[in-house]
Amino acid sequence: MRKSLVLLGTFLLATLSATVQAQNFYVCDNGNDSNDGRSEASPFKSYEKAMDTFNKMDAGDSVLFCRGGVFPAVKQTRLGNWKCSVEKTCTFADYGDTSKPAPMILADGITALNFENGGDAKQDGGYHIKNLTLMGKSQSHSGIRFFNDVDDVIMENLHIEGFNGGVYTAGANAPEAGSGSNGTNDRLTLKNSTFINNKSVGFYGGCNDCLIENNHFENNGFGRRILDHNIYIGRVSSDPNHFVNNITIRNNTLLKSTHINGKCEGVSLVVHGRVRGLTIENNTIKEEVGKVTQYCWGIAIDPGYHNADESFVGLKIHNNKLFNVGNIGIGCSSCKDAVISDNIIIDEGDVLRTAIAVPTKPEDTLKSQNITISGNKIALNNDLAIGISLRGEYPFKAHNNEISLPENGSNTECIQREGVNSDTNISSNLCKYHNGISFNDITNGNEPETEVAENTPEIPVEEEPVINEPEPETEVVDNTPEVPVEEPVVTEPEPETEVVDNTPEVPVEEEPVVTEPEPETEVVENTPEVPVEEEPAVNEPEPETEVVDSGDNNETVTSFQRPSWAKQRPVGSGNFTMDSLKESMQNDYSNENASECRFFARGRCLIR
Numbered sequence: 307m308r309k310s311l312v313l314l315g316t317f318l319l320a321t322l323s324a325t326v327q328a329q330n331f332y333v334c335d336n337g338n339d340s341n342d343g344r345s346e347a348s349p350f351k352s353y354e355k356a357m358d359t360f361n362k363m364d365a366g367d368s369v370l371f372c373r374g375g376v377f378p379a380v381k382q383t384r385l386g387n388w389k390c391s392v393e394k395t396c397t398f399a400d401y402g403d404t405s406k407p408a409p410m411i412l413a414d415g416i417t418a419l420n421f422e423n424g425g426d427a428k429q430d431g432g433y434h435i436k437n438l439t440l441m442g443k444s445q446s447h448s449g450i451r452f453f454n455d456v457d458d459v460i461m462e463n464l465h466i467e468g469f470n471g472g473v474y475t476a477g478a479n480a481p482e483a484g485s486g487s488n489g490t491n492d493r494l495t496l497k498n499s500t501f502i503n504n505k506s507v508g509f510y511g512g513c514n515d516c517l518i519e520n521n522h523f524e525n526n527g528f529g530r531r532i533l534d535h536n537i538y539i540g541r542v543s544s545d546p547n548h549f550v551n552n553i554t555i556r557n558n559t560l561l562k563s564t565h566i567n568g569k570c571e572g573v574s575l576v577v578h579g580r581v582r583g584l585t586i587e588n589n590t591i592k593e594e595v596g597k598v599t600q601y602c603w604g605i606a607i608d609p610g611y612h613n614a615d616e617s618f619v620g621l622k623i624h625n626n627k628l629f630n631v632g633n634i635g636i637g638c639s640s641c642k643d644a645v646i647s648d649n650i651i652i653d654e655g656d657v658l659r660t661a662i663a664v665p666t667k668p669e670d671t672l673k674s675q676n677i678t679i680s681g682n683k684i685a686l687n688n689d690l691a692i693g694i695s696l697r698g699e700y701p702f703k704a705h706n707n708e709i710s711l712p713e714n715g716s717n718t719e720c721i722q723r724e725g726v727n728s729d730t731n732i733s734s735n736l737c738k739y740h741n742g743i744s745f746n747d748i749t750n751g752n753e754p755e756t757e758v759a760e761n762t763p764e765i766p767v768e769e770e771p772v773i774n775e776p777e778p779e780t781e782v783v784d785n786t787p788e789v790p791v792e793e794p795v796v797t798e799p800e801p802e803t804e805v806v807d808n809t810p811e812v813p814v815e816e817e818p819v820v821t822e823p824e825p826e827t828e829v830v831e832n833t834p835e836v837p838v839e840e841e842p843a844v845n846e847p848e849p850e851t852e853v854v855d856s857g858d859n860n861e862t863v864t865s866f867q868r869p870s871w872a873k874q875r876p877v878g879s880g881n882f883t884m885d886s887l888k889e890s891m892q893n894d895y896s897n898e899n900a901s902e903c904r905f906f907a908r909g910r911c912l913i914r
Contacts, residue, residue, distance in 0.1 A: 362387075419450045440464065448474040501536075553584050555575070558590075574593075598632035598655070608638060686711055689716045
């Protein structure tokens with residue numbers, strides 16, 4: 307009897323162990339969907355079988371695609387498995403010979419991985435997606451999409467290319483009764499991945515406690531000038547008390563934002579909506595000299611939606627490097643408790659007009675307040691350049707910034723102060739001028755590698771720039787308050803179209819202002835499908851730089867202008883070094899006729 311009990315116990319223990327052990331399901335393009343998929347010797351074949359298996363498998367199980375395999379995807383599938391959890395994640399990944407390319411899901415008119423539960427929002431999640439290439443054939447839909455409260459997802463070592471949007475974290479329908487859903491996607495991590503050649507945006511959406519880290523974004527947003535981006539954080543709920551919270555964007559490289567006809571025509575990293583606890587740090591945002599327009603801002607955190615009261619509280623923009631962007635380097639409006647510190651902003655060309663500006667455009671109910679701008683290093687070449695612009699309705703702090711402006715600039719100013727900021731103490735800032743910016747190649751003649759490697763983007767090795775600044779330095783004291791003259795501001799109204807159901811959204815476009823480029827429609831899904839399987843379109847129009855009247859001869863000014871009375875000259879000299887990039891050509895509009903210009907002054911065309 308005792309022996310029988312021992313044998314029974316051993317059997318039950320073995321059975322229990324078998325039931326809790328995670329199962330891998332294998333998929334390869336030389337397999338067969340009639341196989342059991344439980345070993346590399348008997349893999350499934352199709353994308354559709356892989357998606358169906360993911361939805362039905364047990365907690366902790368994985369769907370693995372063979373390296374070197376290509377998996378056509380033409381039928382949209384909703385992904386959601388309520389057995390999965392943070393403790394027992396469900397995984398999409400690779401298997402096989404690591405010398406072969408990562409498995410490729412080739413999506414034709416659908417989202418490659420569509421995490422969406424239908425109907426009312428019901429929380430799911432606990433997913434891991436890694437070591438895959440997601441390729442879109444028609445520049446439509448998204449590489450990965452989250453809708454209806456998908457939480458706790460890690461995405462890493464991915465290559466996402468050829469979609470309308472790379473990753474789209476959408477909103478949610480009303481939460482299902484008793485589900486505990488908060489209607490928001492939470493705790494999403496995106497790291498060590500590559501996003502290139504996506505038509506509207508590389509990453510789009512809003513989420514709580516999210517991390518975007520160590521990724522490479524290049525040539526995203528080429529669908530429309532001004533309105534598309536490499537990274538776009540944006541979401542506004544109908545509830546005015548609803549914020550997205552704690553988003554960190556860190557250690558990413560952003561190149562070639564919104565390139566149209568060979569030039570950058572849109573902000574590389576933009577944030578709209580209501581956001582608390584936003585950190586943007588250690589990123590490199592870079593464009594080539596002569597390949598930017600005044601719409602090619604670097605970082606913009608500001609209101610942009612119709613009929614929405616937007617604000618940004620607890621903002622940190624720290625230690626970023628911005629090279630050769632256009633018009634404004636870093637700007638925020640309706641920001642509270644913000645620190646903009648230790649950033650490097652260099653323009654070899656002459657399109658960047660203002661390195662840091664607060665505010666940059668008309669503000670919503672929250673007016674920018676408790677703003678500190680410190681430790682930034684700035685070198686500009688525009689002959690109307692402003693290092694830092696302090697405006698708004700509350701006093702700000704600006705200290706320990708190094709600003710270098712062109713020696714021959716006709717109307718430059720290191721720190722512009724207006725209104726309540728007219729008497730702001732700026733004596734601790736170092737203001738100087740230069741007669742050119744040259745670059746020492748610290749790699750001894752070897753060009754820094756910038757080519758995008760599949761799934762493992764390289765971080766470009768920056769060259770060391772030298773600012774040639776003759777004569778000894780002296781501090782700018784500038785204790786004379788400036789006359790507060792109203793300055794036109796650059797605005798970018800942008801209606802948000804919140805996702806409210808599972809059918810495609812109809813974008814509510816903003817009426818364009820005269821001569822202003824059309825409003826944005828976000829990540830537009832171009833190939834509608836059967837409604838139960840269609841991904842809601844990302845259509846959140848967003849003009850980035852609204853045209854405002856200059857007040858002179860009824861001309862329209864589309865850049866962030868400084869009053870003509872501001873004529874402070876930078877003084878002093880000195881050298882400082884910063885990381886940089888290769889030199890290129892720059893445009894010269896000086897011979898254009900006034901009729902061909904957006905901004906014509908002092909007998910020359912400044913902005914075409």
